[in-house]
Amino acid sequence: MKFFEQLHRLEQMHQLIKMRATGTPKEFAHKVGVSESTLYELLNIARELGACIEFNRVRRTYVYRNPMSLQIGFSSLESLQIKGGIRNYWSLQFFRSEVV
Numbered sequence: 001m002k003f004f005e006q007l008h009r010l011e012q013m014h015q016l017i018k019m020r021a022t023g024t025p026k027e028f029a030h031k032v033g034v035s036e037s038t039l040y041e042l043l044n045i046a047r048e049l050g051a052c053i054e055f056n057r058v059r060r061t062y063v064y065r066n067p068m069s070l071q072i073g074f075s076s077l078e079s080l081q082i083k084g085g086i087r088n089y090w091s092l093q094f095f096r097s098e099v100v
Contacts, residue, residue, distance in 0.1 A: 007072060009034060009042055014070040017053060022062040025055070 012032050013022075022028040029039040043053060043062075052065035 006042070006045070010046060011070065011072070013042060013046065014051075014068075017062050017064055018068075020056075020059060020061045020063055024060055028062060 009032055013028075016022045016028065016031060022031070025036055025039060029036045032039060032042070034042065046053060051068055051070075053062055054065055055061075056063045
């Protein structure tokens, strides 16, 4: 899967999880447009990035254990002393959010 496709899928997944509208893993994979095995790979990527995701068997949907936000973008590092030349970096992270 291409990098930007993965980003788009992670954004789709984040929105569905926030809305508690994923359904079962098979339904979730269909909504995101991937196979079930690819869905599990993307869930693992999200977890590695800090997302606390679990499946709620009663509601039959994936949920965040804590409110989360997904932030994708570039940040300036001008305040840091950088040796070797790069002044900007790209980041993709899940953060705990206080807003539900």
